Amino acid sequence: MLMEAKGIQVTYEQGKNQQIFALSNVDLVINKQDWISILGPSGSGKTTLLNVLAGLHTRFEGTVEFNGKKYSDFTKEELQHMRRNKIGYIFQDYRLFDQYTVLENVMMPYWPYENKLHLKSKAKEIIGHLGLTERIDALPNELSGGEKQRTAIARALLNEPDVLLCDEPTGNLDEDNRDHILEILKTLNEQGITILLVTHDPLVGKLGNREYYMRDGRLQEVQPT
Numbered sequence: 001m002l003m004e005a006k007g008i009q010v011t012y013e014q015g016k017n018q019q020i021f022a023l024s025n026v027d028l029v030i031n032k033q034d035w036i037s038i039l040g041p042s043g044s045g046k047t048t049l050l051n052v053l054a055g056l057h058t059r060f061e062g063t064v065e066f067n068g069k070k071y072s073d074f075t076k077e078e079l080q081h082m083r084r085n086k087i088g089y090i091f092q093d094y095r096l097f098d099q100y101t102v103l104e105n106v107m108m109p110y111w112p113y114e115n116k117l118h119l120k121s122k123a124k125e126i127i128g129h130l131g132l133t134e135r136i137d138a139l140p141n142e143l144s145g146g147e148k149q150r151t152a153i154a155r156a157l158l159n160e161p162d163v164l165l166c167d168e169p170t171g172n173l174d175e176d177n178r179d180h181i182l183e184i185l186k187t188l189n190e191q192g193i194t195i196l197l198v199t200h201d202p203l204v205g206k207l208g209n210r211e212y213y214m215r216d217g218r219l220q221e222v223q224p225t
């Protein structure tokens with residue numbers, strides 16, 4: 001088992017005296033090389049779950065374990081280290097920095113922590129693998145949606161994470177770009193990377209080895225038909 005979430009509850013305060021139960025008693029086991037899809041309506045809690053698993057949202061009840069160790073037992077530094085080295089996160093809105101090039105965006109999260117020459121060579125290599133070498137000096141506003149997404153994937157993959165958390169990775173893309181991104185994810189999964197993917201697209205949801213549906217913060221496995 002790679003990761004396990006048990007009894008996860010997340011409550012947000014909204015406005016005065018209003019509480020939103022974003023996640024209610026969510027259990028999820030993620031095994032190595034799984035490809036898990038999560039579907040569900042807008043606002044049902046999918047992004048919140050990814051944030052909890054990524055160690056970005058730390059105010060929750062329940063436990064999350066990575067390789068058998070509870071997040072609550074990690075120090076802040078250990079959690080950050082794990083996020084940089086074990087977990088790749090592809091955000092719904094790409095989260096690229098407008099003033100920085102493709103190369104700089106890919107290196108950015110790792111810049112303070114790594115040898116610059118080594119980092120640059122790793123970044124160039126992964127940018128090449130994702131077919132972006134010719135766009136390496138481009139700024140995000142000069143990129144197509146598919147190129148932005150591939151830049152975000154390159155950034156998430158730089159340190160060869162064990163798991164890739166993907167929030168709507170094909171949501172803003174046309175069919176050709178969608179297929180290209182799915183092909184990239186499929187290859188990564190075959191190479192051993194575990195994938196957890198949130199999607200609104202029922203066809204994309206069918207691609208994994210397990211499918212879940214989230215409604216009102218509750219996660220339920222969809223039985224294969």
Ligand SMILES: Nc1ncnc2c1ncn2[C@@H]1O[C@H](COP(=O)(O)OP(=O)(O)OP(=O)(O)O)[C@@H](O)[C@H]1O
Binds near residue numbers: 013022040042046
């Ligand atoms: N920072 C926050 N403060 C208050 N409420 C929040 C916050 N983030 C999310 N919520 C609420 O929590 C619920 C779950 O939100 P979440 O973003 O996890 O849903 P989602 O399923 O990912 O939606 P979408 O498919 O639209 O991205 C929603 O009701 C949302 O309004």
